[in-house]
Amino acid sequence: MKENIRQIIAKFKEEDRLAAKAREEEAKSPVTKNERRSFLKKTALGGLSLGAMMYASIEDTVAETTSKVNRYSNPSDLKITDMRVAVLRNVGRTPIIRIDTNQGIYGLGEVRDGADERYALMLKSRILGLNPCNVEQLWKIINQFGGHGRLGGGVCAVEMALWDLCGKAYGVPAWQLLGGRYRDKVRLYADTPGFDDPAEFAKVMRERTVDQGFTWLKMDLGIHVVADEKDSLVNSQFWGGAKGQYDTRDYMSYGSTLHPFTQVQITDKGLEGLSQYVESVRNAVGYEIPLCADHFGHFDVNNSIRFARAMEKYRLAWLEDMVPWFYTDQWRTVSDAVETPTCTGEDIYMLKGFKPLIDARAVDIVHPDLGTSGGLLETKKIGDYAEEHGVAMAMHMAGSPVCFMANVHCAAATQNFLALEHHSVDTPWWEDLVKMTGSQPMVDKGFANVPLDAPGLGIELNDDVMKEHLHPEAPGYFEPTPDWDRRRSWDRTWS
Template identity: 60%
Template structure:
C-alpha cells in the first residue's frame, strides 16, 4: 500500500489518514489485495481495483441511456404517465407526460434516446422537440426532458436548480386550485377550511357560463350547445368543447353578469381581500363577452383572469387586456418559447402561464420566464400532475426570478405526496421547500404508486417495440 500511495504522491495528511485504515483494508481485501498488487507499476489500475466496490454517483462522461419505460397512473388527480429512463450505470431518471396525454408521445422517442448521454440535455432536447406540439402533444418531449435533468443532476450530484444557474428562493409559493361549488357560501367555506386553514396564501377558483347553464335569462345562444355532461336537452349544433370560443356565439346577459358578480362578491366576503384569488374556466364565448365579464368583476380585485379566449388569438388578448383593469393571463397549452415571445412582444397579456409539461420542459420554461422578466412580465406556472412533474416545476420556479406562484391541483388527493420518497414533505403551509438532493430530489415510491396504476396498464412493462427508429428525422435539406 505504501508503494501505491508513494507513487500517487498523495499529501501527507491523506497518507496518514490512509495509514490509519491500513488494517481495515488488509482485512477487507484479503486475497483481492494480493491480486491488486499484481498490477504493480500500474497505479491507475491498482486504484480502480481496490476501490471497485466503493459507491460512486456516476461517471458522467460514460453515462448512456439503455431503456425507457412507462407506468400509467390515474387519479393524481388525472391520468399521468410516469417515465423511467434507465442507464448503463444503474442511475434512473424520472419524468412525466402531461396529465391526460398519451404515453405514446414519450415511447416514440425511445429510439432517439438509446445510447445517448443523458447529461447532454439541451442537445437531446433540440433533437426531439420536433416531435412535440401545443397542448398534450408536447407531453412526451417535456417528460423526457424532466428525466434527463434528473439523471444529469444525479450524475453530477447536484440539484437541478443548481444546473439552471442557482436559485432565487428557498421555498416556492403554491396557489391551490379548488373545484367549484354552485353555492358561493359553501364554496367560500370550503376555500377557508381546505386551503386557507392549511396555510395556502393564494387561491384559484372557476366561475363562468357553467354556473348559468340551467338558469333562465342569463345566457343568449346557449340552447344549441351542451355546456355540461348533465345537459341532455340541448339540440347541439356541434361539439362545444371542440369549438373555439368566438364561434359559439354564446353571450352573457346583464342578468347573468350580475349573478356572476354576486357569486364572486360572496367568495370575497368569505376569504377576505388579503388573499389573492385568481379565476379560470369561464366557458367558450367571444372577446366582447370576455370584456363585459372582466368589467363586471373588476372591483373584487382578482389576481388574474385566465384563458378567456384561446392563447393564439394575440390581437383579441390585447383587446381584452387594454379594456379591463384585472390582469390577464394565458399559456398553459403553448409549446416552446416562440409563441410566448409573440404574446409578450405584443403586450397582449399581463402575465404568462406556462405548464412545464407542455411548454418544453425545465430549461425551456426557464428561458420563457427569463424573456418575460426582461419585459416586466410576471410568470405563474400551471400544473396538474404527480409529485414527479411537481418537483420539476419546483426546481424551475426556484431558478426563475419573475416567478409568482405554482398551481397545486392535487391538494385533495389522498396519498399524493406518498407517491415519491426523498425530499419530504413536498408542501409545508402552502409553500414547497426547494430540495438540495441530486436531480429532482425524489424517487418513485413503487409500493404507493402502484395503487394509482390504471387497471388496464402494466407496471413499467418492457418496450422493445419502440427500440427501432423508423423515420428520417431531419427537418431541413
C-alpha cells in the same frame, strides 16, 4: 506505492499522538475561550481526522479521502439503454416514464395529464445510446416531435427525465444545473371548489388558508355557474347548455369550437349572478389573498371584456384563458380594455409560441404548463424572456408529484415567478406516490420546499403506492418496451 504510504503513516504516528494530547490539554485549560474549546472538540469528533487516518488501514484511508466522490456514475460515459412507462389514474390519465442507463441510475419524467404515453415512447429510438447529460443536444433532436397542448407531453417528459438523470450523475439538484436558485420555497396556488351552502364553503376556505396554509387561491368562474338560471345566457341551448367545455369527442361540439364561433353571450342578469358568486368567495377569503379565475366558457372577445369589467371591483389576481391563446390581437384588445391582469399559456409549446404574446404586450402574465411548454430549461427561457419585457410568470400544473417537482426546480431558478398550481390538494395519496430523497417534505403550509440536499428532481417512486393507482386500461408497471427500440423514419426537417 503502498510501502511509501506505510512509511508516511509510521513517520507521523508519534507526531499525531502528541498533537492529539496537546489539543486535549488545551481544551481542558481554564484560560481557553469557549469558541476555541468548541472548535477543538469538533476537530476531535468530525469524522476520520488526519491523525486517525495515520492509524487507519490503506483501504480505510482511501475510502475516507474519496468519500465525497460520486462513484455511482461516470457522467461522461453515461448511455441511455431503455425507456419504460407506468400510467397513473391521476387527473384522468398520467403516464410516468423512466429512462434507464448503462450505470444503473435512471431519470423520471411525466407525460402531461390526459395525454398518451406513446408520445414519449416514440422518442425512445431517437435517444438510445446517447448521453443523457447532453440535455440540450437531445432536446434539439426530439423537440420537433412536440406541439401545443397535450402534443408536447412526450418531449417534455423526456426532458424532465434527462435533468433528473443529469442531476443524479453529477450529484446536484436540477435547479443548480439551470443556473442556481432565487428562492428556497415555491409559493403554491390551490383551487377553491364551490359549494351552494355558505357554511360548507367557509369551512373549505378555512381549511385551504388556515389549516393547509395556502396564500394564493384559484376558482372556476365560468358561465356554468349561471347556466341554469333563466335569461342568463344567449344561444347556450344550441350548445347543450354551454356546459361541455371539455367534451371534445365530437369535432363540432361546444368543447371543440373556438370561442369566437359559438355566439354564446352573457346577459346582465348572468353577470349579476356571477358577481354575487365572486362576492361570496371574497367574503370568505378576504382581500389579502390573491384570487384568480379560470374556465369561463367559450364566448368571444366582447363578452370577455364585459365579464372582466363586471369582476374588477373584486380585484382578481388574473383572468385566465378567456380567448384562445393564439389570438394575439384579441388578447391585446382584452388586456387594454380591462384593469384586471390577463393570463394565458398552459397550452403553448416552446418559447417561440409565447413570443408573439410577450412582444405585443398582449397579456400581463404568462402561464406555461411545464408538461407542454418544453420542460425545465425551455420554461425557464420563457420566464426569462417574459421578464425582459416586464411580464410575470405563473405556472400551471395538474399532474403527479414527478411533474410537480420538475416545476419546483424550474420555479426556483426563474426570477419573475409568481405561483405554481397544486391541483391535487384533496387527493390523500398524491404525495405518497413518491419519496423525497432530501431532508425536507414536499409541501409545507402552502409552499413547496426546494430540494437543497438531493440530486436531480429530489424524488424516487414509492412503488407500492404507484401500483395501487395504476390506470385500469394500462395495468403494467414499467414493463419492457422493445417495440419502440427501432427508428424507422428520416427525421430531418430541412434539405
